Amino acid sequence: MADESRSPRAGSHRRGGKRGRRRKPPVRRKGRRIAAWSTAAVVLATGAGLGFLYFKFNGNLHSVDINAALGKNRPDNVDNGSQDILVLGSDSRAGDNGKYGRDEGTSRSDTAMILHVYAGHKKASVVSIPRDTIVPRPECTTTGGKRSPAVKRAQFNEAYTIGGAVCAVKTVEAMTNIRMDHYLEVDFAGFQKLIDKLGGVEVTTTKAIHDKSSHLDLEPGTHKLDGEQSLGLVRTRKGVGDGSDLGRIKLQQAFIKALLDQVKSIGLFTSPTKLYGIADTATKALTTDRELNTVDKLYSFAGGLKGIGSEDMHMITLPVGADPRDPDRVVPLPAESEQVWKALLADREIPKAALGDSQKTDADGVVK
Incomplete structure (x- = not known):
């Protein structure tokens, strides 16, 4: 018969004596408990960390409620699966922009x-609007809350100066008869920091570009541009051609394609540290419409565009000609511009007949 004094049941009822002490739990069971608590701690810490980052990045974003400000007096919202987004580059959110040629005392796009x-989100067209294009500007509310009456002739980028994002969107919708689904504004100082976080962007210049105003000094050849050089490139006017805005737009379009290639090549998601730095910098540089004002909404929007590469993006400049009343300004070519807007409204490719000679500048091929 077994000795009951050694039985676990017998020993479990004893209060004193050496033979009544509890045995230590097996090491295996203790190890399992430690592992379980450690796993729980990691999950909780990770969740708290992700939550912190979510609120941090959300806090970085600025947004404007375009829909509430403009109300119902807008073009129809055509639901054909396409999207139209007004993208502005501005100097409105940071004082660092001044050294790149900002006009004193103003915020400009x-x-x-x-x-x-x-x-289907497999391809896109981009229409650049020269900032010195003369267009009708609708009535807008100024950033100070006052009424600014409609005018028949205004320089395009004055809409943003007068009434910020809302007036810029209202002016574009009046020009195009296309409702803008979203609004994205990129601050130039933040753009510079973002390029540095990405590790620079590689471009090839076929001609020398020298512009003291934009701090740019490039010889012909392939260059890895840092943030300051990239910002200089997209803002330079005097460095190429005749110094017009049309030449600068050509450089901007070439740079954007190079930037898309760079983003695809660096493998962001294999480097959490790099991804964090880019997300933090990007959200600080952006102003969006209210429908894109959280990280998850912005991430979902960006995810819908990830299949579009530089080769899938058709970039043009709004067809314009010299303004007969001001040789330093341009005006939209009525027939050609109408073809562009009608094509986009119908979700069709922009016809070549709409472009013609208006796309040719002496800045063509300077950057590739």
């Missing part, structure tokens, strides 16, 4: 593009 994403 130096760069304006309408990005049309075709149904």
